[in-house]
Amino acid sequence: MYLVLFALLVFSTCHCLDNNEENQDPCGLLRQWIETSSMSVDLNKEGYHRELTTTVELSPDAFSNVRVLLVYRWPRGVYVDPFQLASMSAQRDWQILLDSAIDLELPAHQTSGFVTFVYPGLSKLTSGPLKVTIPVHGRYHMPSSDGEAFTFITIEAPELLLRTETCTRLSSLEPHAVVNAPCTVNNLTTCGWVQIQQNQMIGPISFQIPVGDGSLVVPVCGGTLLITLICCVALTKYMWKHRIVDA
Secondary structure, eight states: OHHHHHHHHHHHHHHHHHHHHHHHOHHHHHHHHHHHOEEEEEEESOTTEEEEEEEEEOOGGGTTTOEEEEEEEEOTTEEOOHHHHHHTTTTOSEEEEESSOOOSSSOGGGOOOEEEEEEEOOOTTOOSOEEEEEEEEEOOOOOBSSOOSEEEEEEOOOEEEEEOSSOOOGGGGTTSOEEEEESSTTOSSEEEEEEOGGGGGSOOEEEEEEOOBGGGHHHHHHHHHHHHHHHHHHHHHHHHHTTOOOO
16 A cells, blocks of 8 residues: 555656656746747738738747747839838837848849848837738839739738747747747847748738739830920920021
């Protein structure tokens, strides 16, 4: 009888120790935060100038321990204005890193896509969901050759990445993939981040912007040239009639 009681006591003690070790395992905590996280994306405003808002839901106990990174892969039909983002620095609680320089004047067909890394600010005082709102601007496109008045631009949902300083065995967090990305907005080095697979089910967001009618290029150019010639002839005739010459 005493032997059975002793065995039960040893088993319960070991089970409690295993539970405590699991609770203290930083990778176990990171897995828990991964499984309870969620993300949504909304596009606001109209026309060429839009706002893309990303909302991230995290477990309340994760804010002071986890780091969050949103990776946006933008198509060539849009751009973000670095000068506008810099002017917003006092009003936003996130930082952004661009992978390349952005020319604000180029049309869409002369540019390529680019990537931005957004680091939301986290602290123990953070409460509620994380929200990142990025102003997005449409580029001018080539005139349509089929008479269409609008063209569609598709923006993929950002990738949600998480990491902690204490969890180094990221490979144990399968099926979530591990990717390399800049550790901080300073882009001094890269770190391993866990990519949240469940958020890949969020579909892309599409919107349309107006484009010119390519079938009208010849009439418009011809009409413009004709009006310019008529004005030049009329002006020359007027100057000749009234003997308007340089002094």
